[in-house]
Amino acid sequence: MQEQIVPDSEARGLVARLPATARGLALLARFDRPIGWWLLFWPGAWAIALGGGVTRWDMILWFLLGSIAMRGAGCVYNDIVDRDLDRQVARTALRPLASGAISLKAAWIWLVTLSLIGLIVLLQLRLYAQVVALASLGLVAAYPFMKRITWWPQAWLGLVFSWAALVGWSEIAGALTLPGLTLYAGCIAWVIGYDTIYALQDREDDALIGVRSSALRMGKRVRFGVALFYAAAVALWAAAIWQIRPQLLALIALLPMAVHLFWQIATLKEDGIDSLAKFRSNRFAGLLMFLACLVVGSA
Template sequence: MSAAARVADSTGNWVDTVAPSWSRPYLRLARFDRPIGTWLLLIPCWWSAALAAGVAHDVSRLPLFIVLFAIGSFVMRGAGCTWNDITDRDLDAMVERTRSRPIPAGQVSVRQALAFLVAQVLVGLAVLLQFNRFAVATGIASLMIVAIYPFMKRITWWPQIVLGLAFSWGALMGFAVTLGRIDAAALWLYAGSISWVIGYDTIYAHQDAEDDALIGVKSTARLFGARTRPALLSFYGLAVVLIGVALWLAGSGFPAWIGLAIFAAHLVWQTARLDISDTVLCLRVFKSNRDAGLLLFAGLLADAVMRAN
């Protein structure tokens, strides 16, 4: 396989080496070669499901919900990335890191990408229909945010807020699925997750800050610039406080609070470690948020199991 057929910021993965040649452009469209986005979409779902199970004092359905959320996050993150690449195809062609993506590289037509998008959405709908009616309606409500997100970088310095609204939606879904309602704890968890997303996506956006400045794309990375570290401390600190309020409202026990403390320590480590001039390090620190989120989930899961017994 030629280097030109690969995506510049993702090479040497299973898509390059194992997947059939005909499928590779589509797998790259959906970012199946880069699962970090799936993890970051999934983790708020798992937080919410575990927290809601603790409120219900019932973990009997939690394993099923964990699996369904994983499948749903996998396909819907792929659908979101496909939609993003369709809308951003002209901008992607002007950025070094993204010009080799399937659409600007001519590997997939817009019509083919749209058909692939519909197929992914239908799989996601099939997963969503396994839940109660309230959860189905809650899940569908998120699609408007997903649809408008790619355009936000053209009109606001804060596209990361809209990404946070979309990527944190799972913080509401766990309560909708488990309890058939959205409690105040879910809303505080949602707000905390949004603040977390703003922080980690600012780190991610620093990879493209120079190209974004040349083509006029806006981001919090460009907005904060050299002030990124104090901005991260503010957003990460706010995330910890807001999630802490959610735990308090949900009556969480000590395992959840231990998980939150470890999560907070990880965010402090990220902020101290970051060097915005080092794009490789920015990507590494950004990806480490999967570990931070899973550490909090572990605490919430242990707490849910303890409260159910």
Template sequence: MTGLPITGATAPVADSTGNWVDSHAPEWSRPYLRLARFDRPIGSWLLLMPCWWAAALAAGIARDLSQLPLVCALFFIGAFVMRGAGCTWNDITDRDLDGKVERTRSRPIPSGQVTAKQAAAFMVMLCLIGLAVLIQFNAFAIATGIASLIIVAAYPFMKRITYWPQIVLGLAFSWGALMGFAVTFARLDLVPFVLYAGSIAWVVGYDTIYAHQDAEDDLLVGIKSTALLFGAKTKTALSVLYALAVTLIGTALWLAHSGWIAWIGLAVFAAHLASQIVRLDISNSPLCLKLFKSNRDAGLLLFIGLVGDAVARTMMA
């Protein structure tokens, strides 16, 4: 990283939370780690969840756990570096808008800690790491993974033209639901596509909660979001989105002939989503952030159920 010099001194980040990047990372590296959101890994965890769901569900269908630990480890690395690359791309394209929004004006590019060219070089490095992970899989999975880049590239521009950018985010963040099956079976059938659709509904829901933090600023600078679209009807919209997510994921489990452990995981996942709707106050930004982050735990609960089901099915094989 010494080949990516920083323009000017490393200024403190206005929304710094005392995370490991601010406390322990070398000073020269901090702007780049913030570009990749390594100081705020929640997005990487949320990108990872559909990957792990699909990997566990596919292992259960195959009744073979032998590759699951390695696949999950590779997905973990891939999710973190590719989410970092995606965030860097987003910051490059949004650098002018970010300077007008209170929460984002301290990001490395608008605050002058790195230039757009330096950020682009860092993004390429992350993509190369992601490629190194991707080529560990079969040719079909490699092609499936590369196809997702079209959606990732398009996402930052959607907030300028539609009130539904969260759908495009959902298409990108749910891609792992396809990857888990592509890696395991080198093909895609109905189950992963239904799981993918359920994950998209989940992503639209939780990112609507997240977008309420910026609703006032977004309105001023002309950024569109489902938070602005739904407004006071957000709880009703979330009820529909989360119900759709649970129904579609449940349909995927049914199509996969999943056992009772997976269904318990889905029930706990559904209860967690319902509690978010009950607790939500769109005027309370800290609460919105807390509820948004809690979706990692919701996703892990479902994953545990799917792994338990895969173990049970393998033992009965």
């Protein structure tokens, strides 16, 4: 029963075999939970594929490394800020900082180390894209505080987790033109949708300790609310694709992604187990969207 209510404290696979300190640092960066860096990575990969097709595989790989490092850094920073709140939520009470398995000083050192890896990736970009990437730091720093001041921290997460789309488009196109901005807007709506599903796990604890979320704000209309955001995402992505290639056949490439998002909504059960499974399925959704962008960008 303990493992069911505190899944964020579990160590699986290779992470479970690491020495105690290394395991704590890996858990702090969520290396055992790759879904986070996949979701951070996909918008950037979409932008690169949509703008350059198969010609920039090198940059896609750099974005993957950057996503792993910076998602880890973001998790460490989030846990530093939220360590007191985490102790009050069953799912997060045994996180390394909240439980005392990792010291605050060690967490800060680990945060700097991961950020330096991100810096190496940043230096691979053209100057314009570097500036765009650095512009996200303020949003990243403010995110952990949003759940204390707004019912829509998922919208702020959308701004942050979609930012790679702007960076990727800037790298390929050399500027923030309309298709890249439209793609980014669609990504924000997608993030709000899937993170609302994720937040269903914590509704009871969040309500007790005063933490806000879109899942609480929507109340009994969660399925309808997520459907609206997913519909907005698909519409905006279709607009971005149309701006690149105004052909009906290009829009058909988006159909598998749209069907997958519809399946999420149609079969969603508002409990911790199914909501987590639906949330994680967005890794596959990201692949479907990547293939659509690759087809359109390569045509």
